[in-house]
Amino acid sequence: QNVCTPADISCLGGGGASAQKLAGRTGIRLATTPADLLSTADIVVIAFKPQHLASVDPLISALTAGKLVISVLAAKTLARLSAAFPSARNIVRTMPNTPSAIGAGMTGWCSLNPLSDTDRATVLTLLRAIGKEVEVPENQIEALMGVSGCGPAFVFEFTAALREAGVTAGLDRDTAQMLAVQTLLGSARLMAETGTEPETLRNQVTSPNGTTFAGLKRLEAHNFRAIIAETVQAAKARAEELAQG
Numbered sequence: 001q002n003v004c005t006p007a008d009i010s011c012l013g014g015g016g017a018s019a020q021k022l023a024g025r026t027g028i029r030l031a032t033t034p035a036d037l038l039s040t041a042d043i044v045v046i047a048f049k050p051q052h053l054a055s056v057d058p059l060i061s062a063l064t065a066g067k068l069v070i071s072v073l074a075a076k077t078l079a080r081l082s083a084a085f086p087s088a089r090n091i092v093r094t095m096p097n098t099p100s101a102i103g104a105g106m107t108g109w110c111s112l113n114p115l116s117d118t119d120r121a122t123v124l125t126l127l128r129a130i131g132k133e134v135e136v137p138e139n140q141i142e143a144l145m146g147v148s149g150c151g152p153a154f155v156f157e158f159t160a161a162l163r164e165a166g167v168t169a170g171l172d173r174d175t176a177q178m179l180a181v182q183t184l185l186g187s188a189r190l191m192a193e194t195g196t197e198p199e200t201l202r203n204q205v206t207s208p209n210g211t212t213f214a215g216l217k218r219l220e221a222h223n224f225r226a227i228i229a230e231t232v233q234a235a236k237a238r239a240e241e242l243a244q245g
């Protein structure tokens, strides 16, 4: 989104090929060691798997002194991050989602200490470059993870189910896939661009005793909303469990 240039960014992986590929694809600099990575950095984004936090602590803890650390690690609390990066000038815990890859992400975030005006502006610029952002109290991050962090997977599963239902109903797979994806996209844009409640838009599709009504009755009979509530609750509960570990 042109908020910075590739020359402003350096990356370091964990010994695999991902950082090299990223650098090759984007033109950002591939650092050779944590010291090389962090010597000129002011902001450090950590994006490895949560279970790697313990093993990278000794390498980078000291090197983050005075820097702003931004974490995307699921289930790693600000207290845990603060223990790992005790001399960072501040720490931001984020929960992004995969649509950020195309600038349509949704990121929830919170910070260890109130952000300075400069750091807040930087954080907002970075997060808005990949989609929308919302600041939430840390005790809401697990709930937010259940809705928007894991949510894309639930939406993809719904899309696949809609496609398969189309195939069962007599469509070929490619046509059913196109219908399902465009229906999701169009419905999401209609909600986002009009700001209208989904229930109102649903009602606008539903003629009395018509075809949509017949379909919605089946969703209700199978407790669609209860299933979704259980799904989000399970993700939230697992996130809370992992945060304890």
Ligand SMILES: NC(=O)C1=CN([C@@H]2O[C@H](COP(=O)(O)OP(=O)(O)OC[C@H]3O[C@@H](n4cnc5c(N)ncnc54)[C@H](OP(=O)(O)O)[C@@H]3O)[C@@H](O)[C@H]2O)C=CC1
Residues within 6 Å of the ligand: 012, 013, 014, 015, 016, 017, 018, 019, 047, 048, 049, 050, 052, 055, 056, 072, 073, 074, 075, 095, 096, 097, 098, 149
């Ligand atoms: N997937 C999602 O939807 C979401 C994921 N997250 C969080 O994002 C993080 C990354 O997840 P994801 O992208 O799926 O994971 P990936 O496995 O795709 O990426 C992990 C990255 O971490 C690097 N890495 C591994 N070990 C180290 C190390 N010791 N030091 C530095 N880098 C290392 C890997 O590099 P290499 O190839 O060199 O090993 C790789 O680039 C996780 O913490 C996850 O909780 C948060 C929100 C949503």
Ligand SMILES: O=C(O)[C@@H]1CCC=N1
Residues within 6 Å of the ligand: 074, 145, 149, 150
């Ligand atoms: O499943 C996970 O652990 C990560 C966190 C949110 C989305 N994916």
